[in-house]
Amino acid sequence: MGSVALAGCPSGSGDTATDPGDADDGDATESDVSGADSRDGGDGGTPTEESDAGTATDRQAVRDTIRVAVGNSPDVFNWNPWTPQDNTTGDNWMSELNGLTNVHTPENAYSGTTVPTPHKPDHEEVELMTWIEDWTVEEPYDWRHHLDDRASFWNGDPYDAPTLVTHNHVAWFFNGNKFTEGETFNEEAEDQWTRHGWFDKGDVPEQDENPVAKPVLEAQAKGLLFNPPLHPDYTEPYLERFRDAGSSDEVGSISDDLTSDRVSLQRISEEGWGSGMYVLQSVDDIGSESVTLRLDDEHPNAGHTNVENLELLWAESSRRQTLASNGDIDINGGIVAPTADYNRETLPDHAQELTRWLNATLGTQWLMNWHDPHLQRLWVRRALVEAVDWNAVVANGWGKQTGRTTTYDTFLMDAESESTFSSDFLDSLHTYSRAQNLETATQYMQNAGYSRQGGQWVDPNGNAASIDLIAPSNDTSYVQAAQSIKANLSGWGFGVNFSSQGFSTWSNNLNPEGDGLNFDTSIFWSDTATVFGKYNDRGAWWGEALLGGSPSAGSVFRLTEDDERDTQNKPVVVELPEEVGSIDAPDEAGIDPDLENGREVDMLDVVDAIREPGKSEEEINELYRTCAQYYNFYLPDFVFAQSISGAWGNVRDFDWPGPDERALDYARNVSIPVGTVMTGLTQASYDTDFESPE
Secondary structure, eight states, X not given: OHHHHOOOOOOSOOOOSOOOOOXXXXXXXXXXSTTGGGTTSTTSSOOOHHHHHSOGGGSOOXXXXXXXXXXXXXXXXXXXXXXXXXXXXXXXXXXXXXXXXXXXXXXXXXXXXEXXXXXXXXXXXXXXXXXXXXXXXXXXXXXXXXXXXXXXXXXXXXXXXXXXXHHHHHHHHHTTOTTSTTOOOOEEEEETTEEEXXXXXXXXXXXXXXOOOHHHHHHHHXXXXXXXXXXXXXXXXXXXXXXXXXXXXXXXXXXXXXXXXXXXXHHHHHHTOOBSSEEOOOGGGBOSXXXXXXXXXXXXXXXXXXXXXXXXXXXXXXXXXXXXXXXXXXXXXXXXXXXXXXXXXXXOTTEEEEEEEEEEEEEEEEEEOTTSTTTTSHHHHHHHHHXXXXXXXXXXXXXXXXEEEOSOXXXXXXXXXXXXXXXXXXXXXXXXXXXXXXXXXXXXXHHTTOEEETTEEEOTTSOBOEEEEXXXXXXXXXXXXXXXXXXXXXXXXXXXXXXXXXXXXXXXXXXXXXTOOOOSEEEEEEOOSSHHHHSSBOOOTTSOOSBOOOSSSSSSSXXXXXXXXXXXXXXXXXXXXXXTTOOOOOTTOOSSOOOTTEEEEEHHHHHHHHHSTTOXXXXXXXXXXXHHHXXXXXXXXXXXXXXXXXXXXXXXXXXXXXXXXXXXXXXXXXXXXXXXXXXXXXXXXXXXXXXXXX
């Protein structure tokens, strides 16, 4: 799952000096920045000579604490990532920034990046420190993280490459690799501040070489880490025990010990095992309602801010809403809109939207399992898509302000499509209706050999057309979107049995391992962060790729040359029309239609070739175009929505970058609030003036 979550997309440069930001970013004016006209002094008067010469921390702000909400509690908080229940939420506020992702592009920025800060009275720009300083790759196997040697734990120990490699090595053993033939741990601390990783080189028996193309290496090298590493005092003893283990049973016993070894807030504080610019200095700062962290003045980013304390408020979703309504949260993810979780009716006037953006890689799709006899049929899949009003599905599920239908049918988000393909190619592809088109849907069903009997569609054998649809019950957007799909299809005569399920049950039903794939259709995310990650073969419930994995091999995760179908029953070798954008196919086309003007394509060869080293840019682009045409013709799933995200904050007590300023474009992993606070970009105001929202 960590590889799925890696941020960044292929580029030809390892530069880390300054992230380019958006091409249309302009210089901010005073009117762009909340409270800019009253920053001339602590009381709104003329600035003194002393205040002009000072830094942000030399002046008295109206607030010394910024408050954020964390979905956890001190009683269950556990920084141990190897426990069955993930109670690590909140750890990103107590660990070094790995790097920062520009949410629009999404290019990554690393240590040394300079950011303009017109919202700060004492800084026209700041240079940010992150853990990753630079990266390099050597095709076809090797990549390296070069780390900033200023990074340290709160207790002063170095936050270095051995720390990360030790943590990851424990994870490798915990995942059962010690006695698996052909498995190797492909990382090392090349020196204290260089992490060296590589893809399989075939150096041990039963291990196949896995040379990969430069874009794949670059994505690995540029990727921001998913879990912050624990202190070596915690991980090294387990690493030594795993190394000394002589049997699988002994490994299992060590894993059991690791699973039950809690890393509490008290332990983190007493041992100094956190990192980053805000420090949990004392167990006395841990309360039942919140925990307070104190600014470390020696941290390289600390001089950017005048906010002395960071308070983490313990709050699950319902309490978070109450805190937000009471004005007790100072920055939070989410947009402020009538249909959003946070709106003007529930927020005080001083809590206002700071920014919103269209996620470059994150969206939603309708999964279709080709084991279902109806969904095997090409014209049926197309008909179902045409019979649904996807604009209404997005509006009912996410609201017009937080979701948008996709424009192109390539399996990618629009930003990915536009950055990967020419406009001529995109214009040549077929576009499936986003508004309900029952006339076309009916024609497609008739092409499939179906007929309507008493208002109900039946297949050529007289069987009533019906499918199951599942969604996770904890996600109201998914549930409401699914209910809209059911309403559209049922009203048209195609039966839908909808059920919402607990997350564990839902994910198990999507899992191709064991007895999984117990579903016909489901609402699911589309969030693989690279184009070659989407145009790939992978049998994994947590990340849908163009092809599934192997139904016959010992591992379901990758297809083999012997597989004619993937785990979802999709054919591997298919025919594609000679003309891009053509959807011509025979009537009653089954799972593997024979096209009149088609060319045979082995899709496994295509997605494998994307990852092979030595390809020119044009060769890779041609492979991408083949993947897009395959999706456009066969419609194996339907990617229909892309997500709009944002952040809101307290504009009375804090001054923020303007919505179009690059300083508010950066997220740590998926969170702009964490990135904004932990870089020191947050600026407490010197007055409490603010403009009321319109």
